[in-house]
Amino acid sequence: MAMQVVRNLDLERYAGRWYEIACFPSRFQPKTGTNTRATYTLNPDGTVKVVNETWADGRRGHIEGTAWRADPASDEAKLKILCRQPHMDESVYKELVERAKEEGYDVSKLRKTAHPDPPPESEQSPRDGGMWWVKSIFGK
Incomplete structure (x- = not known):
């Protein structure tokens, strides 16, 4: 299925x-993961530093990477659905799920992410080799 892209991403x-x-659960993401979040930081060269984090069994798993536009001349970008706050209004969530269903996604496989105790903004832990998923932010 072709994913709809975001245009003119700021x-x-x-x-x-x-x-x-x-x-949608991934074999690279812990099944018991909570407080999952992503932090995107602009780099001077136009790329984006990506830090994905999740907590499972009291330990922080994380992975860092760099994202860039697959086609620098294009104004298109593919993104996953996220929110600036750990919780989203239920009516907004239902609207987004319905939109995903209309786009052809099997929303029965969609799993809500728990945020029972979001860690502080500046949470830093030793690098514990938290191997889990990397999802493409930009590109095809």
Whole structure:
């Protein structure tokens, strides 16, 4: 299925902390993961530093990477649905799920992400090799 793309993405506005509200489970993501979030930081060269974090069994798992536009001349970007707060209004969530269903996604597989105790903004832990998923932010 072809994913609809975002046009004219404002990277400065997109940068910062985002919380995962729901996801399609991935074999790379812990089944017991909570407080999942992503932080995007603009780099001087136009790329974006990506830090994905989740907490499972009291330990922080994380992965860092760099994202860039697959076609620098294009104004298109593919993004996952996230929220600036750990919780989303239920009516907004239902509207987004319905929109995903209309786009052809099997929303029965969608799993809400728990945020029982969001860690502080500046949470830093030793690098514990938290191997889990990397999802494409930009590109095809």
